[in-house]
Amino acid sequence: MERPEKQEPGKRKVSEIKTFSVPFTLEKINENITITTSTASKHSKEQIINQAFNFHSQGNIKEAAKYYQSFIDQGFKDHRVFSNYGIILKDLGKLQDAEVSTRKAIELNPQFPDAHYNLGIILKDLGKLQDAEVSTRKAIELNPQFPDAHYNLGIILKDLDQLQDAEVSTRKAIELNPDFAEAHLNLGNTLKDLENFQEAELSARKAIELKPNLFNSHFLLANILIEQKRLKEAEISSRKAIALNPNIAEAHLNLGVVLTDLEKSQEAELSTRKAIELNPNLAMAHSNLGIILKNLENFQEAELSIRKAIDLNPDLAEAHSNLGTVLRELGNLHEAEISIRKAIELNPQFADAHFNLGSILSDLGNLQEAEVSTRKASEQNPNLAEAFFNLSLIQLIKGNYKDGLENYEFRFKKKRPARIHGKPKIKRKDNKEFQKGEKLLVISEQGLGDTLQYMRYIPYLRKKGLDVSFSAQTKLHSLIQSSAIDQNPLTPEQVEKVSARQWIPLLSLPKYLKVTPANSIVSGPYIKTTEALKNKWQRILSKEKKPIIAINWQGGLETEKGYQGRSIPLETFSILSDLQNIKMLSLQKGFGSEQLDSCSFKKNFVECQPQIDSTWDFLENAAIIENCDLIITCDTSIAHLAGGMGKKVWLLLRYIPFWTWGLERETTFWYPSMRLFRQHERHNWQEVMERVSRALKSEISLTTKSYRSIDESGISPS
Incomplete structure (x- = not known):
């Protein structure tokens, strides 16, 4: 959103939802014994353990827990019981007890890879990532062909920001089990963070192929497509994710981001409000809603929404940056500057915040510092065309026409590019200089004032020996003819029928002609009525x-x-x-x-x-x-x-x-x-x-x- 991120720390980013494989292994159960939990203690060691495994395999963890606890209370010892009981305790939210139980399993059988694997899962949930890595690597050492262990090691390494190593581990899991949908999913997540979006997309689509109804895969694919600016496809994936699980707030949030970028602000508002309904404490949703409301010119409510986001998460840099953009719209430039600087304090690498700060400083007339901030944004995100475009405006207003006109070309690479009047099917002119005899179609762009200002160069180009056709807004045609700019100006609709020449935007002519205040080219009157x-x-x-x-x-x-x-x-x-x-x-x-x-x-x-x-x-x-x-x-x-x-x-x-x-x-x-x-x-x-x-x-x-x-x-x- 404003700007959505790169994932720039920000608006598109949601809590990553990971899927894990079954975190325990069961040995073969030879008999199917049905007993009530109240009489569990009256049965033999074998009966209790098998019934516990049976309930566990069915997903009835509360009953399984009773049998595991009964087994332990009677003084029986079995490394499988302590390992599996540890996972159940984890699922019940008793992480410290889970760690104790799993370590007991390892004590009973240090060579049991599943226990080391399960301990890694528990330690990860406890936030002990380094210890989790050690335990998971031990499981792999004991069983190198253990795909789930390689998979979970990839997750741990990703959380440790060791993305290349995470990729290697996850690929190993896939090598061992090519049909492991969750591994393809997490490989896609890792590749996305490595900004390898093409391979990330392939991984996400493979996960969907293996498990078409895996919510996380559609959710990931939507994120990847957002990064690639393939918004219509992203909308389809986002809606598919929501269809699979309508109660995930982050999915509605992401759909809101897509709809915002598609300039469907009212639909975006509905999606984002749904995210807030599902999770009222989702700070990013309140922040994004503020930007949507700003786009709808509801500035007061936008401010309230973003301030709510900051109340929920004072360290959300995106919210402070978004608040700054809204305050700028409200004319509160000094408050806007404070908000943006807070965003940068929280995230110094936040390119959009540096960009927004540059815009505000420009409005305040502090052009030197505005240029520094805008350059910082372009350095941090070389793909942020808006930063280069804004830099051009600063350079031009300060009189640096050479660099300014060069960067002004970024107007066509912005999220909302400059609008030309027509849809040419011919090739656009490259950066080579004008040549005598060259056939050129000049197409007007942006507002009427821009056409009136720059059409002065059309007769000049003809005098230099170029064969020039000129397309402009129809309402200016009579004036263009009367002024001898062009006797047969083309309408925007006629542009796509032009062939055998190259085209150039009207506002690019000053760059090619090297116009400066000292080299105006055309300065005398050039517009005439009848x-x-x-x-x-x-x-x-x-x-x-x-x-x-x-x-x-x-x-x-x-x-x-x-x-x-x-x-x-x-x-x-x-x-x-x-x-x-x-x-x-x-x-x-x-x-x-x-x-x-x-x-x-x-x-x-x-x-x-x-x-x-x-x-x-x-x-x-x-x-x-x-x-x-x-x-x-x-x-x-x-x-x-x-x-x-x-x-x-x-x-x-x-x-x-x-x-x-x-x-x-x-x-x-x-x-x-x-x-x-x-x-x-x-x-x-x-x-x-x-x-x-x-x-x-x-x-x-x-x-x-x-x-x-x-x-x-x-x-x-x-």
């Missing part, structure tokens, strides 16, 4: 006799989840309405536009605002922007549209902005006509807007007779 639309909106807006300031305040709902804090409440712009010599115009569409209905300065907007609100076409919106005197916007596609047109645009940025805008300057090489207004304090838009207001006042003369005295270079007195 003359007809430009003239149409000039006629409509000419009715206004004051400078027109266009504003945009809210980003898209989905993007907002990953870029929190970039949007601005519309009411914050009210300070600008105090300026009597301007008219405001809303460029806001969809989510957020409802704020216009109740804002305190609605009367300050242009008369044609309803007509503008109904205009969704980008080409026409570009014409509206062309006829405005200044664009003031948060970080949305409007900023890229206006900047790409060369219009004067003031961009309002959160404390730590998206990497495109860097950290310090008031200008950007991406758009020379753009001015950046940065937050000096997290969440404080009021202070930013006060600066914007002062800047606006300084550029507008209160005695301006007509807003048409404003030229294209910006707002200034005539």
